[in-house]
Amino acid sequence: xxxxxxxxxxxxxxxxxxxxxxxxxxxxxxxxxxxASRGVNPIVNGAATAADWMSAASFISMAGLIAFVGYGNSxxxxxxxxxxxxxxxxxxxxxxxxGRFTVPDFIGDRFYSQTARLVAVISLLVMSIxxxxxxxxxxxxxxxxxxxxxxxxxxxxxAAVVFIYAVLGGMKGITYTQLAQYxxxxxxxxxxxxxxxxxxxxxxxxxxxxxxxHTESGQPLLQTLNEVLIELGFNDYTGMHAPQxxxxxxxxxLSLMIGTAGLPHVIIRxxxxxxxxDARTSAGWALVFxxxxxxxxxxxxxxxxxxxxxxxxxxxxxxxPLAYADRPDWMRNWEQTGLLAFEDKNGDGFxxxxxxxxxxxxxxxxxWEGNEMVTFNQDILVLANPEIAQLPGWVIxxxxxxxxxxxxxxxxxxxxxxxSAVSHDLIKNMINPGxxxxxxxxxxxxxxxxxxxxxxxxxxxxxxxxxxxxALAFGLAASSLFPALMMGIFSKKMNAAGAITxxxxxxxxxxxxxxxxxxxxxxxxxxxxxxxxxxxxFGISPLSFGAVGAALNFAAAYLVNKLTGDAPAEIQELxxxxxxxxxxxxxxxx
Amino acid sequence: xxxxxxxxYWKANVRIITICMVIWALVSFGFGIVFRPLLAGIPVGGxxxxxxxxxxxxxxxxxxxxxxxxWYMNRLDREYGVEE
Numbered sequence: 001x002x003x004x005x006x007x008x009x010x011x012x013x014x015x016x017x018x019x020x021x022x023x024x025x026x027x028x029x030x031x032x033x034x035x036a037s038r039g040v041n042p043i044v045n046g047a048a049t050a051a052d053w054m055s056a057a058s059f060i061s062m063a064g065l066i067a068f069v070g071y072g073n074s075x076x077x078x079x080x081x082x083x084x085x086x087x088x089x090x091x092x093x094x095x096x097x098x099g100r101f102t103v104p105d106f107i108g109d110r111f112y113s114q115t116a117r118l119v120a121v122i123s124l125l126v127m128s129i130x131x132x133x134x135x136x137x138x139x140x141x142x143x144x145x146x147x148x149x150x151x152x153x154x155x156x157x158x159a160a161v162v163f164i165y166a167v168l169g170g171m172k173g174i175t176y177t178q179l180a181q182y183x184x185x186x187x188x189x190x191x192x193x194x195x196x197x198x199x200x201x202x203x204x205x206x207x208x209x210x211x212x213x214h215t216e217s218g219q220p221l222l223q224t225l226n227e228v229l230i231e232l233g234f235n236d237y238t239g240m241h242a243p244q245x246x247x248x249x250x251x252x253x254l255s256l257m258i259g260t261a262g263l264p265h266v267i268i269r270x271x272x273x274x275x276x277x278d279a280r281t282s283a284g285w286a287l288v289f290x291x292x293x294x295x296x297x298x299x300x301x302x303x304x305x306x307x308x309x310x311x312x313x314x315x316x317x318x319x320x321p322l323a324y325a326d327r328p329d330w331m332r333n334w335e336q337t338g339l340l341a342f343e344d345k346n347g348d349g350f351x352x353x354x355x356x357x358x359x360x361x362x363x364x365x366x367x368w369e370g371n372e373m374v375t376f377n378q379d380i381l382v383l384a385n386p387e388i389a390q391l392p393g394w395v396i397x398x399x400x401x402x403x404x405x406x407x408x409x410x411x412x413x414x415x416x417x418x419x420s421a422v423s424h425d426l427i428k429n430m431i432n433p434g435x436x437x438x439x440x441x442x443x444x445x446x447x448x449x450x451x452x453x454x455x456x457x458x459x460x461x462x463x464x465x466x467x468x469x470x471a472l473a474f475g476l477a478a479s480s481l482f483p484a485l486m487m488g489i490f491s492k493k494m495n496a497a498g499a500i501t502x503x504x505x506x507x508x509x510x511x512x513x514x515x516x517x518x519x520x521x522x523x524x525x526x527x528x529x530x531x532x533x534x535x536x537x538f539g540i541s542p543l544s545f546g547a548v549g550a551a552l553n554f555a556a557a558y559l560v561n562k563l564t565g566d567a568p569a570e571i572q573e574l575x576x577x578x579x580x581x582x583x584x585x586x587x588x589x590x
Numbered sequence: 591x592x593x594x595x596x597x598x599y600w601k602a603n604v605r606i607i608t609i610c611m612v613i614w615a616l617v618s619f620g621f622g623i624v625f626r627p628l629l630a631g632i633p634v635g636g637x638x639x640x641x642x643x644x645x646x647x648x649x650x651x652x653x654x655x656x657x658x659x660x661w662y663m664n665r666l667d668r669e670y671g672v673e674e
Contacts, residue, residue: 066645071641071644071645074622074641074644074645077644077645077648077649078618078622078644078648078649081648081649081652082614082618082648082652084652084656085610085611085614085652085655085656088656088659088660089607089610089611089655089656089659090607093663207646210635210645210646211634211635211636211637211642212635219636220635220636220637221635221636222635222636222637222641223636223637224636226636238636238637238638238641246623246624249623250619250623250624253618253619253623254619275674276674277660277663277664277667277673277674280656280659280660280663280664281660283656284653284656284657284660287649287652287653287656288653291649291650291652291653294649295645295646295649295650298645298646576596579596579599579600579603580596580599580600580670580672581667581672581673581674582671582672582673582674583674
């Protein structure tokens with residue numbers, strides 16, 4: 001069967017499943033729409049959280065990020081999983097006990113201030129909208145590669161599917177489609193990884209294969225990889241190399257961790273479970289489901305890197321490399337997309353792949369005149385994995401459905417966070433408190449439709465700075481929402497003035513640091529300092545500054561709190577109430 | 591339920607959170623990054639223990655930590671009679 005038909009069947013079947021779920025899980029009340037009526041099983045919620053959290057970036061890009069940097073990018077693995085420990089221990093149970101629908105809901109009530117609520121709504125909208133752009137463009141790319149439609153058509157199909165289940169089902173529809181999407185994406189990710197691990201090491205578990213003996217060379221896989229990389233003039237895989245340094249690695253990991261814990265679309269998933277104890281259980285399962293992919297990703301990265309090198313140098317790096325005319329089919333396929341490109345610089349008909357900036361001493365002797373694999377987009381790694389491992393066509397169809405599942409599940413979660421901030425926090429809590437239940441549900445559906453339209457528009461016309469802005473979302477979450485939530489729970493005395501000052505200081509300092517190196521509002525040429533390690537303050541990259549911004553937030557909040565007096569007694573009582581699980585229903589009446 | 595016992599419950603909770611977060615930081619920032627040179631002598635499959643913690647061990651420890659905390663807190667909730 002033609003590969004296109006197989007892809008179409010897999011993607012079509014998965015979409016039919018999502019729409020079927022949407023019709024089955026229609027929302028009838030605002031509680032359905034915002035929090036699936038708090039009736040979601042904690043393990044189901046764990047899987048839904050995993051799909052919600054793992055975006056196109058996790059599914060498609062992360063293995064590539066690790067493959068081409070090695071140890072230095074372990075930050076993504078630790079950072080994007082460590083945040084769940086913070087969620088489980090410091091945030092989720094208490095926010096669930098508080099029993100509201102949105103993150104600004106908590107901040108507004110806990111700090112008894114409409115200003116605090118508004119600052120939270122603005123932070124939420126900025127981070128969620130920027131985040132959703134990446135998901136929509138990711139879905140568009142996956143469509144165009146696997147279904148041979150143009151980017152625009154792909155994006156519109158994706159938007160239409162999300163529209164059906166998000167507008168109809170709200171959180172309830174999204175939860176159960178995310179469960180299905182998790183199953184699709186994890187199967188799609190692990191099957192090629194298992195086969196590659198078997199081929200290279202004979203061990204079916206990629207997590208163990210990464211540290212096993214490489215069958216061909218008879219020595220550990222990572223040692224073989226290090227040796228060939230060094231021979232070709234690249235940095236070794238397991239060491240730390242500039243521009244990465246220890247302090248920056250710690251701060252970047254910490255920023256990702258607390259940024260994760262502060263992302264509203266992740267937090268609201270924990271509002272859907274019946275009890276406080278379930279929120280803890282659910283965070284544990286979420287991490288189990290996430291780690292299934294995240295512990296496989298570094299193995300995929302290392303094995304794919306080695307695979308590429310041994311494909312190009314089948315007899316060792318000093319011997320005759322692969323002839324361009326003999327390149328495997330997957331290279332031919334991906335050359336057509338422009339994501340992979342070769343250039344025969346010395347005209348010998350063979351492919352030489354090495355580090356031009358640090359050429360091996362035998363390069364000249366062998367007549368090498370430059371690296372000839374001139375483009376290798378990191379995203380190819382995961383998408384081409386089944387082809388590299390020579391797996392049957394249905395695995396490729398599965399990868400197509402998996403990549404789309406990852407993008408759509410995250411997009412839906414973000415869209416819900418955006419629409420509930422508008423309909424619940426802005427309309428219900430600030431503009432028109434007298435709105436009826438039916439009116440609010442309608443407002444929620446209309447905001448959702450608008451959010452999808454906006455995301456689609458931005459996906460079709462992405463601002464030039466989309467890539468930096470995703471990193472900005474983490475910095476914002478880490479420096480503004482996370483500290484406010486933490487202090488709201490762990491400091492009874494923290495008052496409105498302290499929390500608001502803290503959020504503004506955290507947000508402001510992080511934005512300032514990022515704009516200094518990346519340009520004001522990311523306009524090229526407006527940066528005040530070059531974005532290179534020697535100009536970074538103490539070697540801290542702009543992307544790692546979220547953790548520092550959070551520290552400034554805490555410090556400013558405590559200082560202002562000391563000067564302006566403690567929170568009123570009834571607020572301190574409210575905080576005592578959220579600290580114990582008992583009586584989750586009662587908290588709503590405060 | 592008296593205020594005294596609510597206070598004790600919260601103190602016990604903060605204590606177990608602190609212990610868990612120290613381990614959380616130790617396996618990731620500690621073993622995975624800052625103390626990696628100290629663990630360089632312990633080989634694991636072609637590299638060292640620090641690399642293993644950075645790419646596998648820290649994540650596995652995180653899972654254990656959450657489920658341990660869950661087990662501990664469910665017990666604590668019952669002990670203080672604050673479970674739902």
